[in-house]
Amino acid sequence: MAIVGKKFPSVSIDAMSDMGDDMKINVFEEAVNKNSKVLLFWYPKDFTFVCPTELHAFQAALPEFEKRNTIVIGASCDTNEVHFAWLNTPKDNGGIEGVTYPILADTHRQLSGILDILDQEVNYDEEGNESFSGSNVSFRATYLIDETGKVFHESVNDMPLGRNVKEYLRLIDAYTHVQKHGEVCPANWEEGKEAMNANRDGVAEYLAAN
DSSP: OOOTTSBOOOOEEEEEOTTSOEEEEEHHHHHHHTTOEEEEEEOSOTTOSHHHHHHHHHHHTHHHHHHTTEEEEEEESSOHHHHHHHHTSOGGGTOOTTOOSOEEEOTTOHHHHHHTOBSOEEEEOTTOOEEEESOOSBOEEEEEEOTTSBEEEEEEEOTTOOOOHHHHHHHHHHHHHHHHHOOBOOTTOOTTSOOBOSSHHHHHHHHHHO
8 A cells, every 4th residue: 555645654663772772753753843854664674684784774874864854764573672682783793783773663563564564465265264474574665754744755675675775865855856946856867967847848848958
């Protein structure tokens, strides 16, 4: 169920800080109350393989997100205790020591269930008995949320496919340009490139020049 163009669900979820503090985070309220954009990225499991590469990649780009008034939040269905153990595991041992943004612990699948991003299928036999298949952890889903709590981007990768962090910076730049100038951003737009007016003349002029 796509939620682009809609308000992000207002749900408070357990979370872990890099200092080991148990927290509650409401992603919608983070955006609205702090007048910030939010990037929320979900990953399948702590102590796995592609996942730590992504968490370190988002950490390395954190100054760029901060320049864009964007809060970064990670999320999985692991517990806070497992998050804390992973945060205290050195990078050269597969850990995420050095990550400073908070990580949601959606252990009860409350938010991931609403977002419908869990690897789980419901199956029924001939007698109507219910069974489940799948890992019941989240896919690599990513949400970009604006200062009003509205989702302006969502994407979902399968488990083996790591994300390109630079693409989310580009999308934030594009959306900010739209907010500031009222123009729209064409294919492959990057900061500093020409945008266009959202009308017939605008597209004609852009295509003629490019």
